Amino acid sequence: MSILPEDSIVSNLCAFSTPQSMNGSAKLELPCLLFFEVTTGNVSFRSCDGVLLRTDQWCLEFVAEGFPLDIRPGPDEVVVLNEDSNTLEMLFTFLYPNRKMPNIGALSFDALVKLLEAADKYAFNAALEIGLSHLQRYAQSWPLRILTLAGMHNNRTLLAALAPHLVNLKPEVIEIVGFSTSLCAKWSRYRKKWLDTMVASKEILNGHDAQCDLWRNRIHAHLITGIDSPVVPIYRLVRGTNTKGQKAVWELYENVMEKIENELIENGDRDRVCCKYKLLKWFDHVADGLGGIQFL
Template identity: 30%
Template sequence: MSESNPDSDNTSDSRTSKLFSSADADIIFQSSDNVQFHLHKINLQYTTGGFPPADISNKKEIVKLTEQSETLELLFQFVYPRQFPSMRNLDFHSLISLAEAAEKYEVFAASTACFYLLRDFVHTQPKRVLQFAAMHGYHELVVDIQPILAGSPLSDVVDILPLQMLKSWSLYREQHLLTNIQKHLETIHALNRENCNLRSQKAATVYEDDTTRRKLFK
């Protein structure tokens, strides 16, 4: 979390979120694009693990955050007793930004929602989702991605996975490759058998034709 700064030069250029503009708020967060969110510490205390910071006084101070307003607008909806925002049409960039913010500030409800939604992107964004899952310990997501990236070289994931995950990944990849090799060999054997049968049938046909011709000219 960034430092609180009530006298920031950017404060005069800021605007206030329509969703979070309560007059009795006791803490104000400001996004990187200068949108202010007026919140209540009591909600943050009971629904998050990262708010409010210990060095925030009882004054209504402005705390500057590094996230964009789009991300914070979604994130803060998870700290109040209200219906959570719909995220069905959220693009991957917006979702991963929200997921990272939820982990950073320990907004647990948002973290859970993002976890399930990220599963929709394991096929289109496997490496980025894997990076997030490995960093934050989402083993289930790593398992979901294993079949998708198992054919990739280990060099693609060695800098992403921690040692214990890399060990499990390597064992899975080895089994995956062995299974694929076995299937490939079985396919080759099946094709060879089919070719042998075709050659045998062709030879038998030639023999029958030759025998027929001999009988005709005998």
Template identity: 30%
Template sequence: MSDEINASTNLHSEKFNAIDADIIFKSFDNVHFKIHRKNLESCTGGFPPAGFETLGEILPLTESASTLELLFQFIYPMPQPNLRSCTFEILAAVAEAAEKYQVYSAIYICVLIMEMKLPENAPMIFGHAGRHDHIYLLGKAAPYLIGKPLDEVASELPGHLIIPWIKYHMAWEKQLQKARLYPERNVSWALSDAVGYIFKFKEINDLKDLNAIFGDRNENGNAFNRYLDAWRDNIESNILGMKTFDKYLIL
């Protein structure tokens, strides 16, 4: 079957089917999109330039029709699609296509909406941000992954982000050590009572759920409870003073 520009055997996008369009793309599921070159040239950086001659052929793309239907709306003067209502899988597909074809307005919107999707989709968002050097988004997603094993996260990162992630992980390890040592820097009478709390700090994730650590109260009187409050406040203050992951990056 020929891929000539007048082929009529494939489906056509209803939204992108202008008669005067001068380039046709085909999705991997065989839907044709008739697009104006001037829009590609003015709104993107990754599609064929105006001088590129297609010789009457239809250009195949690797994305699905549903992804391209959303993506191409960003290069025309029309209402942009509401990606916030999409599933994360659809959002991720559009985001990757936007990066691939350098559809800049779509890239910006996808980054904003991905931040809104945290923390539920943190691993995928962190991976996307890492692949495309979105420093701000990396900083937002990183705290939700810090409790994962160091090698597990590092193995998914581009090479230039591995050392910064190791440094960031080490900084959290130091905070875990500080949390365990807090009683030794305070009143000695509380040390024996505090031992049980010390043993609750087993891993980095414990620093992110201080309610679980300090929720057991009133067993040793108000003075000890005030001691626990001071301990917790010290941990929270130290964590707030930490550098975010994006501050470790030199890109």
């Protein structure tokens, strides 16, 4: 089985920093996002890319647990933040329920992670929950990075979405990244069912070795190589409900079936059907068995 190295898991995606204050009239010289240039705004922030944003301190104190500011800034004082203006504009939108929410579903993975880091840092809980829910669509592309974020918040929904792509990871790894004991136990049960299914599927392959020299000498090794190859890693064949997992199983099946056909033609034994039957039995076992495994 192809196994992802456990030491490749990123240890932490969030490097938190503390807001700083900067005195002076800089806010009058900086470009400003008009969306937040409200007449009642009494707190000014400058993003890392030099954009000024103004908002209301009472909103920050009410919505964001990462605030309030202990000392009210003066009228010409700017609070410097490490986040870029796009991230802060989306984040501050959550201060005003009557304003249109940003289209988080259209964000790239990196932009979404920036928003989540800022939401976590300043305790914008609504933005954090919504952002985490949108990470699911990147589960296949960025499973290890998402695992770290999900572990920080013990997010069951994200862990379930990641399970088909990281089932090779041991429960100890899931615990290390921050998941609760109960979710680690769920992961352990899920993984055991998956491993049991794959072990049983290999028994189907092994059982035909003693009965067929063609299978034993030519076909079996080719199939095992396909299962364990980096191109079709075994952990991607996890759930029948996973379209790409189904496709990977089917492509491997077709590839080996073609191999059988060629071997039979080469050996002048086209009437032999045992290898085709055994391969079909293996395919059905994998597709049906893994398709029934759910992260409960």
